[in-house]
Amino acid sequence: MTTGLNAQSLSVSTTTGKGRSRPKGPRAPRSRRAIIATSVIYAVLVVLAVVYIFPFLLQVATAFKTNPDATANPVSLIPTTWSTAALQQLFVNSDFPLWFMNSAIVTIFVTFGRVFFDSLAGYALARLHFRGRNVIFAGLIAVMAVPAVVLMIPKFLVINQLGIYDSYTGMIVPLLVDAAGVFIMKGFFESIPVSVEEQARIDGAGTFRLFWSVVLPMARPALVTIIILSFQGSWNELAQFIISAQSPSLTTLTKGVASLSSGQLGQGNQYPLKLAAAAIMTIPVAVMFFVFQRRIMNNSEGAVKE
Amino acid sequence: MTTTTIRPHRSNIRRGEAASGWLFTAPMLILLGLFLVIPVLMALWVSFSDWGGNGSPFSGNVHFVGTQNYQSILGSGGLAEQNFGTSLRNNAWYVVLVVPIQTAVSLFLAVMVNRAVLRGRGFFRTAFYFPSVTSSVAITVLWLFLFSTTGAINKVLSWVGIHGPNWFNDPDGILHLFLGLFGVQSGPASLTSSGFLGITWWDWLAGPSVAMSAFILMAVFTTSGTFMLLFIAALQNLGGDIQEAAMIDGANGWQRFWRITLPQLRPTLFTVLTLGLIGCWQVFDQIYTGTQGAPANTTLTPAYLSYTSAFTNQAWGQGAAIAFILFVIIVAFTILQRWILRERTVSKRRMRAYLPKTEVPLEGGSR
Numbered sequence: 001m002t003t004g005l006n007a008q009s010l011s012v013s014t015t016t017g018k019g020r021s022r023p024k025g026p027r028a029p030r031s032r033r034a035i036i037a038t039s040v041i042y043a044v045l046v047v048l049a050v051v052y053i054f055p056f057l058l059q060v061a062t063a064f065k066t067n068p069d070a071t072a073n074p075v076s077l078i079p080t081t082w083s084t085a086a087l088q089q090l091f092v093n094s095d096f097p098l099w100f101m102n103s104a105i106v107t108i109f110v111t112f113g114r115v116f117f118d119s120l121a122g123y124a125l126a127r128l129h130f131r132g133r134n135v136i137f138a139g140l141i142a143v144m145a146v147p148a149v150v151l152m153i154p155k156f157l158v159i160n161q162l163g164i165y166d167s168y169t170g171m172i173v174p175l176l177v178d179a180a181g182v183f184i185m186k187g188f189f190e191s192i193p194v195s196v197e198e199q200a201r202i203d204g205a206g207t208f209r210l211f212w213s214v215v216l217p218m219a220r221p222a223l224v225t226i227i228i229l230s231f232q233g234s235w236n237e238l239a240q241f242i243i244s245a246q247s248p249s250l251t252t253l254t255k256g257v258a259s260l261s262s263g264q265l266g267q268g269n270q271y272p273l274k275l276a277a278a279a280i281m282t283i284p285v286a287v288m289f290f291v292f293q294r295r296i297m298n299n300s301e302g303a304v305k306e
Numbered sequence: 307m308t309t310t311t312i313r314p315h316r317s318n319i320r321r322g323e324a325a326s327g328w329l330f331t332a333p334m335l336i337l338l339g340l341f342l343v344i345p346v347l348m349a350l351w352v353s354f355s356d357w358g359g360n361g362s363p364f365s366g367n368v369h370f371v372g373t374q375n376y377q378s379i380l381g382s383g384g385l386a387e388q389n390f391g392t393s394l395r396n397n398a399w400y401v402v403l404v405v406p407i408q409t410a411v412s413l414f415l416a417v418m419v420n421r422a423v424l425r426g427r428g429f430f431r432t433a434f435y436f437p438s439v440t441s442s443v444a445i446t447v448l449w450l451f452l453f454s455t456t457g458a459i460n461k462v463l464s465w466v467g468i469h470g471p472n473w474f475n476d477p478d479g480i481l482h483l484f485l486g487l488f489g490v491q492s493g494p495a496s497l498t499s500s501g502f503l504g505i506t507w508w509d510w511l512a513g514p515s516v517a518m519s520a521f522i523l524m525a526v527f528t529t530s531g532t533f534m535l536l537f538i539a540a541l542q543n544l545g546g547d548i549q550e551a552a553m554i555d556g557a558n559g560w561q562r563f564w565r566i567t568l569p570q571l572r573p574t575l576f577t578v579l580t581l582g583l584i585g586c587w588q589v590f591d592q593i594y595t596g597t598q599g600a601p602a603n604t605t606l607t608p609a610y611l612s613y614t615s616a617f618t619n620q621a622w623g624q625g626a627a628i629a630f631i632l633f634v635i636i637v638a639f640t641i642l643q644r645w646i647l648r649e650r651t652v653s654k655r656r657m658r659a660y661l662p663k664t665e666v667p668l669e670g671g672s673r
Contacts, residue, residue: 162340
């Protein structure tokens with residue numbers, strides 16, 4: 001895997017020579033129609049980009065506005081009077097820091113758990129020969145077809161029955177394995193050559209040792225995909241935390257911000273407060289996104305949300 | 307792709323593999339079994355029982371009530387049926403609008419971004435994809451602000467002289483509003499006198515409420531980036547030679563897109579439609595965060611109704627029954643779509659569009 005340092009080189013292939021050297025302005029006897037067409041395309045793209053980005057800029061700007069300002073000037077990107085009142089209330093007078101911590105705890109455990117268990121199971125399904133492997137794989141496919149939202153009541157029933165309701169255990173453990181992740185890992189292990197493993201095996205390495213020190217290091221690209229998906233998935237997860245806990249001390253960001261949204265903090269619409277909360281909860285996934293941007297953008301598997 | 311293992315070594319080197327195999331898959335089997343398979347079976351029992359949320363659903367004072375829960379949702383004539391009908395109506399319109407729009411928008415974005423000559427491609431791709439990484443809760447909070455009565459959207463609309471609606475507080479169906487423009491205020495007796503699931507046919511045809519329309523726009527905004535990446539990946543895998551051959555044959559850009567690019571994107575198109583369809587029937591986070599079903603139940607969805615029936619109203623049997631009906635709906639739609647899309651591939655009418663695909667490369671090769 002090449003690691004080009006300039007982030008601008010996101011675009012691969014096709015944009016060589018011709019595309020790079022072509023100046024923006026009209027060049028000599030280039031056909032007029034082509035120039036018009038290109039301008040139209042850029043115009044459309046810029047307008048669309050504004051539509052997609054502007055809401056987020058507005059979100060950040062509104063976080064620094066006062067309540068009356070947010071209502072009076074909903075489109076302006078610069079607050080009339082800069083105010084950190086919303087941020088102060090969020091960090092000093094609310095449980096927001098606690099929510100953030102809970103989300104962080106859950107996300108870290110879930111991400112590590114999925115990386116380990118998904119790759120372990122994926123490796124077994126790809127490489128180890130044992131009776132029942134095909135049955136397990138068929139079951140995995142069937143399980144992937146079950147829509148998550150349908151599982152809210154069922155999961156609550158089991159969590160309650162097991163006595164892990166209202167605990168970190170109840171919040172984390174059900175998320176520790178995801179069928180899609182196992183599927184991705186299996187696919188990856190099947191795509192790498194088997195010869196290295198065979199060699200290590202002849203040298204007498206045990207199966208786990210082989211997996212841990214030979215196979216797993218080779219699986220870096222796929223593991224990064226799993227990390228991205230798990231981090232995003234558990235940080236943004238809402239339904240699982242609604243049904244697994246009710247104690248205020250176990251509230252995660254998604255649950256907490258949702259409760260802010262339905263208006264539990266004071267009077268008025270409180271837009272700066274809500275938008276500040278929404279903006280801050282976006283930061284970790286945004287950082288994750290920009291760090292792994294090249295991978296996400298060039299890997300269709302890494303792109304699938306939900 | 308199948309396994310590429312070399313079989314002959316098996317007997318010697320692969321001893322003890324069965325044990326490791328089961329050991330390696332054990333965490334997955336236990337966790338998925340415990341939190342996926344068993345829950346589904348438990349919920350299936352609850353949907354046929356009168357469990358009220360107290361104690362274990364398997365205790366002695368919980369009784370089998372047959373299909374009573376399903377009947378109260380599907381044919382009691384009561385509030386439960388009406389709510390379920392309303393939620394189905396809302397979600398059906400959501401699906402009908404979101405799935406085609408997000409597919410078209412994401413394909414459009416992909417084609418635009420994937421052009422051979424484009425500066426700042428990385429920037430545009432990032433811009434369009436960014437909404438997809440943020441949480442549905444954060445986006446909903448943002449959306450409530452943008453679409454509030456005095457919000458950014460109405461402000462922008464006022465610049466062009468449009469008095470924007472009261473978005474998230476407006477329960478009027480957009481089709482009803484459209485008919486209202488022509489003076490049609492109430493439906494014909496044939497549509498209002500009868501109905502399905504406690505909702506008159508006239509109300510089924512109301513279209514999504516203005517409030518739901520805001521959620522529809524939000525869904526397009528947040529998912530088009532994800533699907534755009536799928537389309538871009540597919541577009542980059544297409545060989546350029548067929549395009550070239552078509553260009554030599556004199557096909558213009560429009561024809562090349564519809565006759566060559568689009569048919570080649572069929573598998574991706576299928577993936578996007580299926581994922582979209584499955585996702586769109588599971589609207590929950592947005593409703594929980596945003597409107598809780600209001601105004602006038604027009605943003606109520608089956609997923610949210612299932613949740614409130616069970617957790618708020620303690621009608622666990624009904625909640626579980628709704629979840630299972632939703633499950634069946636999603637599976638049925640997926641199968642139906644699979645069937646429809648496969649059917650077309652062999653239809654003679656469409657066959658013509660596919661013929662160049664097999665012929666052109668041959669010509670190109672002999673050149």
